[in-house]
Amino acid sequence: MRFASHRSSAALALAALLAACGGGDNNNAGTVPQLTAATGAALTSCTDLTTRAAFANTTFTAASAVAAGTLSVAGNAVPAHCVVTGRMFDRVSTVDGKSYAIGFEMRLPNAWNGRFFYQANGGTDGSVVTATGPADGGPTLTSALAQGFAVISSDAGHNAAQNPTFGVDPQARLDYGYQAVGKLTPMAKGVIQTAYGKGPDRSYIGGCSNGGRHTLVAASRYADQYDGFLAGDPGWRLPLAATANIAGYQTYLSLASTPGNASTGFTTAERQTVSNAVAAKCDALDGATDGLIQDTKACQAAFDLNRDVPTCTGARDGTCLSAAQKTGIAQLFSGATTSTGTKIYSSWPYDAGLGTGGWSFWKFTVPSILDSGAVAFIWQVPPADPSTFNGPTFAATSNIDTLYANIQSINATYTESSLSFMTPPHPADLSLLRSRGAKLMIYHGTSDPIFSSDDSVAYYEGLRSSNGGDASDFARLYLVAGMNHCSGGPATDQFDMLTPLVNWVEHGVAPESVLASARGASNPAGANADVPATWSPTRMRPLCSYPKVARYSGSGSLDLANSFTCQ
Numbered sequence: 001m002r003f004a005s006h007r008s009s010a011a012l013a014l015a016a017l018l019a020a021c022g023g024g025d026n027n028n029a030g031t032v033p034q035l036t037a038a039t040g041a042a043l044t045s046c047t048d049l050t051t052r053a054a055f056a057n058t059t060f061t062a063a064s065a066v067a068a069g070t071l072s073v074a075g076n077a078v079p080a081h082c083v084v085t086g087r088m089f090d091r092v093s094t095v096d097g098k099s100y101a102i103g104f105e106m107r108l109p110n111a112w113n114g115r116f117f118y119q120a121n122g123g124t125d126g127s128v129v130t131a132t133g134p135a136d137g138g139p140t141l142t143s144a145l146a147q148g149f150a151v152i153s154s155d156a157g158h159n160a161a162q163n164p165t166f167g168v169d170p171q172a173r174l175d176y177g178y179q180a181v182g183k184l185t186p187m188a189k190g191v192i193q194t195a196y197g198k199g200p201d202r203s204y205i206g207g208c209s210n211g212g213r214h215t216l217v218a219a220s221r222y223a224d225q226y227d228g229f230l231a232g233d234p235g236w237r238l239p240l241a242a243t244a245n246i247a248g249y250q251t252y253l254s255l256a257s258t259p260g261n262a263s264t265g266f267t268t269a270e271r272q273t274v275s276n277a278v279a280a281k282c283d284a285l286d287g288a289t290d291g292l293i294q295d296t297k298a299c300q301a302a303f304d305l306n307r308d309v310p311t312c313t314g315a316r317d318g319t320c321l322s323a324a325q326k327t328g329i330a331q332l333f334s335g336a337t338t339s340t341g342t343k344i345y346s347s348w349p350y351d352a353g354l355g356t357g358g359w360s361f362w363k364f365t366v367p368s369i370l371d372s373g374a375v376a377f378i379w380q381v382p383p384a385d386p387s388t389f390n391g392p393t394f395a396a397t398s399n400i401d402t403l404y405a406n407i408q409s410i411n412a413t414y415t416e417s418s419l420s421f422m423t424p425p426h427p428a429d430l431s432l433l434r435s436r437g438a439k440l441m442i443y444h445g446t447s448d449p450i451f452s453s454d455d456s457v458a459y460y461e462g463l464r465s466s467n468g469g470d471a472s473d474f475a476r477l478y479l480v481a482g483m484n485h486c487s488g489g490p491a492t493d494q495f496d497m498l499t500p501l502v503n504w505v506e507h508g509v510a511p512e513s514v515l516a517s518a519r520g521a522s523n524p525a526g527a528n529a530d531v532p533a534t535w536s537p538t539r540m541r542p543l544c545s546y547p548k549v550a551r552y553s554g555s556g557s558l559d560l561a562n563s564f565t566c567q
């Protein structure tokens, strides 16, 4: 309700401003303010923080000094820092009788850069991941902690053993959805104040997958708390994505040559055949036949599954698709629907990264082991009975129309639907974020098989249309050609997007492009097995601010970023 009341007052103020200026586009009046840069400070206490830092509903369990080099990121020693652990809002659920708390750790550099980073984690949370603060979704060469940020990481209100049945408790649902971020943020800023003698000058939040979702939810709900938002492959409509993935799983089961094995409904050889057919139509559209389809939008118009992939005349042998496969797979790429034709989630772009193991894992394995439990316990109303639940059976046999209705339901115990607590309210309205001078950067792999880059494009187009057709003064989107879910795929999937975000927020340097590298053999953060052997292991590309795409200049190495320009 706080958000709604703020929004209406902001709208009134904006209307008054527009009237004074003689009109203009909604939300897009005037230039955005420039925020000042953060200044650093030295850590003044550590082991005494458990007693010095006192906050309501908070128990600090330990604080200890961590020597330089104890942690490393991509072989680089993380500088000396202090780690503080604790939990907030200890409670016993009146619904399931179980104990819950919001567990966290904070890592506070001895040499602090004056900034705070909220590390938003993936999956269904439940683990206090080491708070190094990844600077993008995949294996990175740097981290927020190594760059001098004070970082917090949390389990978002339940532990790993409570996954996914924590959803039986309605408050644990809400903490996971958005409230843990709201509860932890002021506490974390208070700890920083105690540890350094001043609070953070600038605050950032970022993560990939569910962490990208947390980030976009925070951009709507907590725009007053953060100056920079870094959302990777965001599952910003996660319950819908999971339901659509279960629908897709059932389609692949119906096409399976081995009953019960969804991966035989669209085999590795068949997926590579489709990838090759897509590349044949689309790779050169960006000027370079280099295995990367940069012009994703043009590709969707150029490629036709039915026309461009051979139809099997006999048995399936990996070089063709059966007529039934073409119908079923084309339907899933255009977006799984209910029985009455309502699109559940999103379309998916055809891309060159469909033949990878990552694609297979998310489409054929995850519905049974992750989507099923999340839908059954965390999102549907009422939740399933943990004593009789079977994930594979749930994924294979649930009626999709029923799931689609149940994730939008409420009752007297579960008073907020999953689409309310999991997704950003009023996603196209970031007027508070923009008017404060805060900035949002989103990246998304075009071969992501669980959250569609089309859905991030839809989110960004919503921002553009509510800002007179241009949101680039406060929000940018970068599509990563070929990248699977947060990393992997035939892609340049290694990049530091946090540094450009800081430069934009604090110095006004608009990030027209971000430099990205392939993770070939010998990469310090670990090699990506999907990098083709024909590429340099350090191939580089500019990731371009949407709607621009990286186009080949016509000369120069296909492995060098400066052979490409954003157009």
Ligand SMILES: [Ca+2]
Residues within 6 Å of the ligand: 282, 283, 284, 285, 286, 287, 288, 289, 290, 291, 292, 293, 294
């Ligand atoms: Ca190309």
